[in-house]
Amino acid sequence: MLRYALKRLLSLILSLAVASVVIFAVIEIAPGDPASFMLGVNAQADTLAALRAELGLDVSKVERYFNWVGGMLVGDFGTSYTYRTPVSQMITDRLWVSLPLALYALTLSTLIAFPAGIYAAARRGKPGDLAVMGATQLGIAVPNFWFAMMLVLIFAINLRWFNAGGFAGWENGFWTGLHSLTLPAIALALPQAAILARVMRSALLDILAEDFMRTARAKGLSRRQALWRHGVRNALIPVLTIIGLQFSFLLAGSIIIEQVFYLPGLGRLVFQAISARDLIVVESVVMLLVFAVIMVNFLVDLAYAAVDPRLRSRT
Amino acid sequence: MSLLEIKDLSLTIHGTQILKRINLSLAPGKIVAVTGESGSGKSMTALAVMQLLPNGADAEGLLQLDGQNLLNQSEAEMCALRGAAIGMVFQEPMTALNPVKTIGDQVMETILIHRAVPPAQARARAEEVLARVGLPTDRFPMTRFPHELSGGQRQRVVIAMAIALRPRLLIADEPTTALDVTTQAQILDLLKGLVTEYGMGLLMITHDLAVVAGMADQIVVMRHGEVVETGATEHLLRHMQHPYTRMLFEASGHQVNLPVAPEPRPLLEVENVVRDYRLPRKRLFDAPGHHLAVDQVSFTLNRGERLGLVGESGCGKSTLTRAILGLEEVQQGRISLDGQPVFTGHKPNLAVRRKMQVVFQDPYGSFNPRHRVARLITEPFHLLETPPTGSERQDRIAELLTAVGLSPDDSSRYIHEFSGGQRQRIAIARALIIQPELILFDEAVSALDVSVRAQILDLLVELCETYDLTYLFISHDLSVVRTITDRVLVMQAGKIVEQGETEQVFTQPQHPSTRTLIDAAPSLPEIGQGAA
Numbered sequence: 009m010l011r012y013a014l015k016r017l018l019s020l021i022l023s024l025a026v027a028s029v030v031i032f033a034v035i036e037i038a039p040g041d042p043a044s045f046m047l048g049v050n051a052q053a054d055t056l057a058a059l060r061a062e063l064g065l066d067v068s069k070v071e072r073y074f075n076w077v078g079g080m081l082v083g084d085f086g087t088s089y090t091y092r093t094p095v096s097q098m099i100t101d102r103l104w105v106s107l108p109l110a111l112y113a114l115t116l117s118t119l120i121a122f123p124a125g126i127y128a129a130a131r132r133g134k135p136g137d138l139a140v141m142g143a144t145q146l147g148i149a150v151p152n153f154w155f156a157m158m159l160v161l162i163f164a165i166n167l168r169w170f171n172a173g174g175f176a177g178w179e180n181g182f183w184t185g186l187h188s189l190t191l192p193a194i195a196l197a198l199p200q201a202a203i204l205a206r207v208m209r210s211a212l213l214d215i216l217a218e219d220f221m222r223t224a225r226a227k228g229l230s231r232r233q234a235l236w237r238h239g240v241r242n243a244l245i246p247v248l249t250i251i252g253l254q255f256s257f258l259l260a261g262s263i264i265i266e267q268v269f270y271l272p273g274l275g276r277l278v279f280q281a282i283s284a285r286d287l288i289v290v291e292s293v294v295m296l297l298v299f300a301v302i303m304v305n306f307l308v309d310l311a312y313a314a315v316d317p318r319l320r321s322r323t
Numbered sequence: 324m325s326l327l328e329i330k331d332l333s334l335t336i337h338g339t340q341i342l343k344r345i346n347l348s349l350a351p352g353k354i355v356a357v358t359g360e361s362g363s364g365k366s367m368t369a370l371a372v373m374q375l376l377p378n379g380a381d382a383e384g385l386l387q388l389d390g391q392n393l394l395n396q397s398e399a400e401m402c403a404l405r406g407a408a409i410g411m412v413f414q415e416p417m418t419a420l421n422p423v424k425t426i427g428d429q430v431m432e433t434i435l436i437h438r439a440v441p442p443a444q445a446r447a448r449a450e451e452v453l454a455r456v457g458l459p460t461d462r463f464p465m466t467r468f469p470h471e472l473s474g475g476q477r478q479r480v481v482i483a484m485a486i487a488l489r490p491r492l493l494i495a496d497e498p499t500t501a502l503d504v505t506t507q508a509q510i511l512d513l514l515k516g517l518v519t520e521y522g523m524g525l526l527m528i529t530h531d532l533a534v535v536a537g538m539a540d541q542i543v544v545m546r547h548g549e550v551v552e553t554g555a556t557e558h559l560l561r562h563m564q565h566p567y568t569r570m571l572f573e574a575s576g577h578q579v580n581l582p583v584a585p586e587p588r589p590l591l592e593v594e595n596v597v598r599d600y601r602l603p604r605k606r607l608f609d610a611p612g613h614h615l616a617v618d619q620v621s622f623t624l625n626r627g628e629r630l631g632l633v634g635e636s637g638c639g640k641s642t643l644t645r646a647i648l649g650l651e652e653v654q655q656g657r658i659s660l661d662g663q664p665v666f667t668g669h670k671p672n673l674a675v676r677r678k679m680q681v682v683f684q685d686p687y688g689s690f691n692p693r694h695r696v697a698r699l700i701t702e703p704f705h706l707l708e709t710p711p712t713g714s715e716r717q718d719r720i721a722e723l724l725t726a727v728g729l730s731p732d733d734s735s736r737y738i739h740e741f742s743g744g745q746r747q748r749i750a751i752a753r754a755l756i757i758q759p760e761l762i763l764f765d766e767a768v769s770a771l772d773v774s775v776r777a778q779i780l781d782l783l784v785e786l787c788e789t790y791d792l793t794y795l796f797i798s799h800d801l802s803v804v805r806t807i808t809d810r811v812l813v814m815q816a817g818k819i820v821e822q823g824e825t826e827q828v829f830t831q832p833q834h835p836s837t838r839t840l841i842d843a844a845p846s847l848p849e850i851g852q853g854a855a
Contacts, residue, residue, distance in 0.1 A: 219418040225375055226413075227433045227484060228406030230398070237432070238421045316423055317468040 009313060009320045016309045020302055027298040032073050035291050063089065063288075076291070085292040090284045095292045098277065103296075105175055106266075106274040109189050109196070110258035116197035117204055118251065124201070125208025125247075130235055132213060140205065147202025156195035156268040163191060173270035192269045196262055200254045207250045211243035218242070244315045252308035256301040326351045326524040327372065327492055332384035334364075334371055334548075341367050342548045344384070349524040349541075351491065354515070356527045356539035356556075360571070360772040361743075364548040365528045369494045372526065373411055374401045388492060407437045410485030414497035416478035420469040426453070426480045427465025433487045452483045456513060474636070475506035482513065489521050496528045503635040503799060508843040511538060530772065532575045533802075533845035536560060544568045560848050570774060576847045577777035578806045579784045584628050590793055591624035591647065591761055596656035598642050616642040617653070618817035624761070624795060629787070631808035631825060632797045633840065639817040640797050644765055647795070649676055660761060677706035680754035684766035686746035690738040697734035700724070700753040707757060723752040726789065728782060744775035748782065755790065762794040768803060780807055801844045805829050813837045 043059040044051060060066045064075060064086070079086060085095035128140035164172035176188040215221065216239060224234040263275030274293060281289035313319045327349040334342035342364045349355045357365045370376050372386060374393060386393045388408065396404065405411075413419045420429060430449040434440065440448075450460050456479040469477055478498065485493060495514060499507035515538065518525045529535055535542055535556075542559050544552045544567065552565040563569045597619060602612035617639045624630050634640050645651040647658055649671030658665040660675045680703060683689045690699055697720050704710035711719055721731035727748040738746060747767065754762050768776045780803065786792055798804050804811060804825070811828050813821040813836065821834040832838045 219413060219415055220421045222375065223411075223413060223419045223481065223484070224421070226373060226405055226411040228402050228404070228436055229432075230402050233436070238424070241423050242421070318422060318470045 012313050012320055013310060016306055020306045023302050024299060027302070028077055028295060029073070031291060031294050031298065032076065035287050036069060063087075080292070080295065086288045088281075088286055088289050090281075090286045090289075095289050098289065099274075099292060099296060102272060102274045102277045104178060105189075105271055106259060106262070108185070109193055109262065109271070109273065110255060112186070112189055112193040113196035113200065113258050113262075114251065114255050116193055117201040117254065120197065120201035121204035121208055124205040126212060126235070126240065128205070128209045129212035129216065129239075130232070137209075140209070144202040144205050147198050148206075150199070152195050152199050153264045153268055155198050156192065156265055159191045159195055160268070173268070175271050189271075192262070192265050192271060195265055195268075196258055200258070204247065204250055204254065208243065208247050211246045212239055215239045215242045241315060245312060248308050248311050248315070252304050255304050256297075259300050260297045325349060326389060327526065328385065328387040329368075329372075330385035330387075332368075332371060332382065332386055334367060334376070334380060334382045336377060336381075337379040340548060341380075342371070342382075345545075345548075345550055347543055347550070347553070349492070349526055351524050352518060352522045353540045354518055354525040354527060354538055355541045355543060356529060356535040357543045357545060358529055358532060358535050358571070359545035360530065360774060362547070363545040365530075365545050366496055367548075368545070369411070369496050369526065369528050372492075372494060373405060373409060374398075375405075403437070406433050406485075406490070407488045408490050409492045409494065410488075410490040412478070412481050412485050412493070412495040412498045414500050416474050416481055416501060419481050420477055422469055425466050425468055426458075426463075426472070427467075430465075430480065430483050430487055433484050437488055448487065449483070452487045453480070455517075456480075456483045456486075457509075458483070473506075475502055475510065478502065478506075478510055479513070482510075482517075486517060486521065486523075489523070491523060492526065493517070493523045494526045494528070497530070498527070499534065500529070500531070504801065504845075505635060505839060505843040507534075508845070511845075514538075531845070532572055532773070533847045536848045537845045544571065572847065574773040574777040576802065577773075577780055579780050581629060581784060581807070581809065582788050584809050585626065585791075587625040587628070589623045590626040590628075590661060591795070592657075592659050593623070593643075593647070594621050594657045596620045596643070596646060596653050596658060598639075598646055598651065598653045615817045617646065619656070620814075620817070620819050621656075622812055622819060622822060624793065626760075627791050627793055628810060629792070629808045630795050631804040631811035632795060632814060633799065633801060633804055633811060634814035635840070636799070638814045640814055641765070643814070644681075644763055644795075644797055648679060648681060648763065673706065677703075677757060678760040679763065680757065680759040680761075681763040681765060682747070682750045682754050682767040684769050686743045686750060686770060689750060690746065692738055695735055695737055696724075696749060699738065700734075700749060700756055702753060703757045703759075719756060723756050724749075726755070726786065727752045728778075742775075744771055744778060747771060747775075747779055751779075751782070751786070755786070758790070760793060762792060764794055764796045764798075766798055767796075769798060769800060776803070783807060801829070801841065802847075813840065 043056055043063060043065060047056060047059060057066070064072065067075070076086070083096055085099065087093065088095050088098060091098065124140050124144070128137040131137045160172050163169045170191050171188060174188065176184045178185040212235075216235070221234055221238060224238045225231070229237065260274060260278070262273060263279055265271075266273040266275045274297075278290065278293050280286075281293065325348040327347070329345055329347040332342055332345040333340070345364075345368060347355065347357070347368070357368060359365050367376070371382055372388075372393065374396070376382065382394055384394070388404070393401070393404070420426070427446070427449055430453060431442070431445045434445040434448055435442070438445070446465070449465065453460060453463065453465065458476060458479050463472070463476070469480070472480065493514075498514065499510050502510060511534065514525060514527075517523065527535075527538060539556050542554060542556050543550055544565065546567050552559065552563070552568045559568070563572070596617055597615070598617040600614040600616055602614055620639075620643060632640055632643070642651065646653050647665065649665045652666055652669060660678055663672060663675050665672055665675050700720060700723060701710075701716065710716075720734050724731050724733055729745065729748055729752070738749070741749065750767070768779050771779060783792075796804060796808050808825045810823065811825045812819050813828065813834065815836045821828060821832065821837045828837065829841060832841055
């Protein structure tokens with residue numbers, strides 16, 4: 009198990025190194041000099057040179073790459089070209105919204121999907137299964153911003169249980185913060201739950217057809233006991249894969265929901281940074297997201313091994 | 324009084340009649356074997372006793388265990404009986420165990436769901452049972468997972484689960500079909516021992532008549548959901564009444580006469596071939612382990628000769644076959660056909676590759692279901708530089724389909740329209756269509772029913788006469804190899820330990836492992852002349 013974890017860790021570090029080179033190269037290739045962009049077309053040559061020096065653009069590309077990576081390792085992401093504030097500060101602020109939102113949505117989606125998927129698989133072809141399948145079909149087809157608007161209409165405007173937008177901040181207490189993330193989290197979670205429930209159902213149906221499920225029944229386990237004791241854990245592998253993918257998506261892909269609910273999240277930060285050609289911010293956020301995705305994959309790999317002993321002994 | 328009494332049991336599934344008025348009875352401490360070909364309803368009979376029938380099944384009649392009609396039991400009552408009063412062992416040990424739970428947990432589960440005992444006591448009982456089936460905990464700790472055990476060992480775990488509570492009735496559905504002959508012999512011995520020791524009744528489902536003859540007190544022969552003949556083993560073997568029973572036994576021991584092989588002229592030459600697999604490291608800084616799958620193997624296959632290759636699973640048969648086909652590169656040695664190497668550099672040699680074809684074991688998995696037969700059997704044409712087209716192609720297809728006993732009209736049909744035996748004929752047609760110098764039969768008749776197998780063996784002899792076939796016949800079934808080959812190679816742990824004239828090797832085996840193989844293979848008894 010330890011060997012497996014170390015191997016995964018090594019591949020994590022390598023992936024990060026490769027990703028950083030690729031991101032740096034892509035951003036460097038993008039046309040346009042940030043300094044001349046910031047100062048406009050009529051800028052004096054010496055002002056431009058001074059700004060370039062200040063932004064650290066006057067040294068060689070290799071040197072800049074190592075400055076960038078070295079900085080990130082000690083938490084220094086540089087200074088935003090447009091806002092003139094440390095990027096690390098900007099990212100941390102946004103992360104305090106985006107990360108809890110993603111985790112919240114993922115928790116909700118798992119809490120909905122697991123029971124729904126298991127229920128449907130246990131009642132294959134019966135009305136309960138058809139109802140779940142119909143609901144998930146709807147959940148996949150309807151875009152999440154529509155859910156978001158409906159939620160605002162019902163729970164914020166009519167019932168007045170929640171605010172229609174904005175983030176209350178964590179400094180006013182954990183529950184206040186969570187309360188203001190609830191509607192966006194639900195809007196994000198519903199389509200994800202629909203996908204996850206379907207994956208859970210089909211994975212479980214595959215497992216139910218396995219020989220060892222028949223062995224379990226021959227031992228005297230009831231259908232339900234066999235499903236819970238021998239079915240669910242075996243069905244988890246494909247489900248874990250999807251959960252990992254969904255988390256990565258939720259962290260960065262919630263830009264529309266952030267827009268609808270007026271949340272200061274990572275998605276909006278990236279959007280603004282790209283419009284303003286604030287490359288240092290884009291670079292840093294993208295790197296951070298890559299880090300998050302790779303980290304999640306690492307955790308999913310460890311979860312695989314925890315679920316399936318065959319993976320632990322493999323290379 | 325009998326333990327299991329089945330009277331006039333009929334079964335329909337979604338309206339289709341599966342079993343028709345089955346009668347069978349089993350006494351404690353006795354073994355009843357239900358035999359027949361696929362589709363005879365033997366497995367359904369077993370599942371009916373367990374009441375684990377598929378959805379839409381409707382059984383009627385009498386199915387009594389110790390006087391209790393199982394057909395009237397509720398699902399909850401059946402759950403209490405399954406595992407406790409009736410144990411069951413299945414065919415496929417590789418998939419019959421939950422891969423994510425330890426073997427100890429799985430054996431303990433049988434005990435814990437039926438008896439309100441503390442876990443420590445269940446653990447002790449599980450240890451005891453595992454030791455009884457030949458997996459003592461000092462060598463096979465209960466923390467092992469199924470994937471860490473071999474097929475035979477897994478089957479022992481399945482048996483341990485089934486007998487943990489000393490059920491009165493044990494049902495074994497093809498318990499040794501997926502195992503080697505030597506492992507089969509051990510598992511059959513274990514089952515026999517348990518029946519005597521526990522006084523259980525054993526209902527054994529098997530298609531293998533040699534196993535039946537060696538094990539059972541009573542034989543039940545089934546066909547198309549009906550019992551055609553039943554009787555005490557000794558008596559039934561001597562006085563078979565029903566022509567179907569007779570046909571089954573004759574087909575099982577089917578003998579063919581191969582045409583005489585021509586003067587030896589080497590075709591395939593295998594010299595000092597080595598294939599070594601690297602295993603994963605045990606610990607981080609250990610040197611990686613090795614597995615010598617094929618170890619310094621040399622042999623020659625002559626033109627027009629029929630050569631057999633036998634050995635237990637894991638002995639290197641498959642690796643060697645793959646190497647000959649150029650599907651796997653070898654690290655040392657040389658394989659050449661007609662003087663040309665199978666591998667040039669690191670690439671398989673196409674000129675050689677088109678002189679070889681292969682027929683695989685599974686007639687259901689080895690065809691693309693979306694293609695018609697004409698396209699399926701002409702697949703090897705892509706190996707040719709100028710494949711025949713137009714009417715020449717049509718003629719070849721018609722010729723080959725006729726040669727394997729099908730009709731030229733079959734070329735426009737899809738593979739699912741054919742039975743297992745017909746599919747194997749199509750596979751042979753596919754192999755023959757480019758007139759290869761050498762054909763490899765990789766367990767090509769192992770998945771077939773005995774009567775179909777006999778027909779395919781006859782077909783092979785016919786083809787030998789028409790086309791002067793040269794083939795390598797790889798099989799674990801010694802009786803088939805004995806009749807369909809001129810010479811045989813015996814492989815063990817990657818080495819060829821014995822080779823010679825087939826009859827010579829079988830009557831006077833020299834190497835101990837050949838002897839073990841031959842002794843372990845159950846043999847068919849002499850069939851008496853029926854009164855009818």
